[in-house]
Amino acid sequence: MDRLVKAEAKEVDVIFAKGQKCSSTFKLTNLMHTMSVAVSLTTTNPSLFTINKPFSTIPPLSSASYTLQLSHPSDQPPLSDPPDAITVRSTMLPTGKAPADHLRRLFSKPGPHVFRDAVLTISLIGPHVAEILISQTLQTHNLFTKSISACTKSQLTRLLKPAVECGGAEAVADLLNAGADATATATTESLMSLAIRVGNLQVVKILEGSGCKMDESVLHEAAATNRIDVMEFLLERYDEELDVDSVDWEGRTPIHVAAREGHVRVIEFCVWMGGNPNCVDWKGWSPLHYAAWKGQVKATECLLECSNMKYARDREGRRAFCIAKEREASEGRRRLVDLLGWGDALLRAARVDDVNGVKRCLGEGASVNGRDQNGWSPLHWAAFKGGIKSVKVLLEHGAEVDIVDDAGYTPLHSAAEAGHLQLAFFLISHGASQPNLKSFPHLSHPLNLHSFHNQFSFSP
Incomplete structure (x- = not known):
C-alpha cells in the first residue's frame, strides 16, 4: 500500500494580510475501509507555522479538517525558496483510538509501519504578497500568478501601478489577464504616463492593447525621458489623436521639454515629424529659451540650426542670450x-x-x-x-x-x-x-x- 490518507489539495493557500493572524484549513481523508489511521503533521518551519492538531486519528473512510496558522503577525510575508511545506505521515491504528502521547511515541520510531503520504506546499497568496513579488527583480512567475489568484478585481487594478513602476511587463500582463482594469482611474497619474517615464516600451504596448487611457502629456513624458521609440509607437498608433506640437498646461510642446532636458535626438525627431521649434509657451519662452536656461549646449546648437528664435523675446522682453547670461556667473556657462x-x-x-x-x-x-x-x-x-x-x-x-x-x-x-x-x-x-x-x-x-x-x- 502506497498511502493511508489522501489530501484534498497539493497546496495549502494562506491569504496573507499585514499585521494580522493568517490561517487556512485543509482536509485529509482516510482511505482504509475497516481501520482507523493515525496521522502526524509537521511543518518545515515550526517556529513560523503551527497546526492545531499535530497528532490525530481518522476513522475508516472519514475525513478530518486541520488549521494551519502563521504564528507571528508580520508586515512582510515570510516567503522562502523553496517554500515551506507540511509533511503528512500516517500509520494504521488497530485499536481505533489512542491518546496524543501514544501517537507521538508511535511516530517517533521510524520503520515500515509509518507511511509518508504527502508533502503539502504552503502558498502565501493575496495582494500583499503580490506587491512584494512585484518589487523583486527575480520573481517566480508561478508564485506571482498564484498570489494574485486570491485578489479581487479592485485589488488587481491597484496592483497595476506598482507593476508598471517596476517595469515588469510580465507582471502587468498577468494582472490584466487575471482581470485588472487598465482603464480605471485608480490614481491621479495616468498609467501610460508612468510606463513612459519608467521607459519600458513593452509595458506601453501592453497597456495600449488593454485600452489604457491616453492623456495629452504622453509625448511630453517620452520627450523628457529621451524615448524616441515610444514617441514613434504612439504617433503611429494614435496618428489622428496625438499631435507632435501638442501643448501641456504651461503651453509647452515636446520640443520645449526635450530642449530643457538636452535631448538633441528628440528635438531632431520632432522637427522631422513636422514639429515647430519656434513655438512659444504661455510665458513667451521658445525651446531655445529652455535650452539656455538649463545650460544645454548641444540642444542650443541644434535649435540655432533648426529654429529662428535666437532674437525672440519672452513676455518680459528677454532673449535666450539674456537668460543664459543671467545664469553664467553662478554656473559658468561660458560656451552657451x-x-x-x-x-x-x-x-x-x-x-x-x-x-x-x-x-x-x-x-x-x-x-x-x-x-x-x-x-x-x-x-x-x-x-x-x-x-x-x-x-x-x-x-x-x-x-x-x-x-x-x-x-x-x-x-x-x-x-x-x-x-x-x-x-x-x-x-x-x-x-x-x-x-x-x-x-x-x-x-x-x-x-x-x-x-x-x-x-x-x-x-x-
Whole structure:
C-alpha cells in the first residue's frame, strides 16, 4: 500500500494580510475501509507555522479538517525558496483510538509501519504578497500568478501601478489577464504616463492593447525621458489623436521639454515629424529659451540650426542670450553665452568689415552661418556692406556661399543690390549661383559676364 490518507489539495493557500493572524484549513481523508489511521503533521518551519492538531486519528473512510496558522503577525510575508511545506505521515491504528502521547511515541520510531503520504506546499497568496513579488527583480512567475489568484478585481487594478513602476511587463500582463482594469482611474497619474517615464516600451504596448487611457502629456513624458521609440509607437498608433506640437498646461510642446532636458535626438525627431521649434509657451519662452536656461549646449546648437528664435523675446522682453547670461556667473556657462552672444558680435564685425573682429568671433566659437532676426548671415552683411576682406575670411571658415535669408536672398543678391560689382563676381568665382541679369541692373556690364569673370582676379 502506497498511502493511508489522501489530501484534498497539493497546496495549502494562506491569504496573507499585514499585521494580522493568517490561517487556512485543509482536509485529509482516510482511505482504509475497516481501520482507523493515525496521522502526524509537521511543518518545515515550526517556529513560523503551527497546526492545531499535530497528532490525530481518522476513522475508516472519514475525513478530518486541520488549521494551519502563521504564528507571528508580520508586515512582510515570510516567503522562502523553496517554500515551506507540511509533511503528512500516517500509520494504521488497530485499536481505533489512542491518546496524543501514544501517537507521538508511535511516530517517533521510524520503520515500515509509518507511511509518508504527502508533502503539502504552503502558498502565501493575496495582494500583499503580490506587491512584494512585484518589487523583486527575480520573481517566480508561478508564485506571482498564484498570489494574485486570491485578489479581487479592485485589488488587481491597484496592483497595476506598482507593476508598471517596476517595469515588469510580465507582471502587468498577468494582472490584466487575471482581470485588472487598465482603464480605471485608480490614481491621479495616468498609467501610460508612468510606463513612459519608467521607459519600458513593452509595458506601453501592453497597456495600449488593454485600452489604457491616453492623456495629452504622453509625448511630453517620452520627450523628457529621451524615448524616441515610444514617441514613434504612439504617433503611429494614435496618428489622428496625438499631435507632435501638442501643448501641456504651461503651453509647452515636446520640443520645449526635450530642449530643457538636452535631448538633441528628440528635438531632431520632432522637427522631422513636422514639429515647430519656434513655438512659444504661455510665458513667451521658445525651446531655445529652455535650452539656455538649463545650460544645454548641444540642444542650443541644434535649435540655432533648426529654429529662428535666437532674437525672440519672452513676455518680459528677454532673449535666450539674456537668460543664459543671467545664469553664467553662478554656473559658468561660458560656451552657451558664446553661442548665443558671439554670433551677434560676428554680425556686427561683418557689417563694418572688421576682419580681426570676424576672426576673433569665429575663434571663440561663433557659428559662421548664424542668422539674425531676418535670416541674414554674416556673409549677407559683409556682402551688402562691400566688405570683401571679411567675405574672404568667412568663406575660408566654411560660410555657405548660397545661404538664403527669410526672403530667399543670397549674399550675391545682397552684393548686387548694393552695387558691389567686384564683390559680386568674387562670390561667383567661389561658387555662388549666378543670378538673372535682368533682375540686377548693376551686373549688366558692357563686358560679357563670363568674359569679365575670366579676367577678374582678386588681390587682398
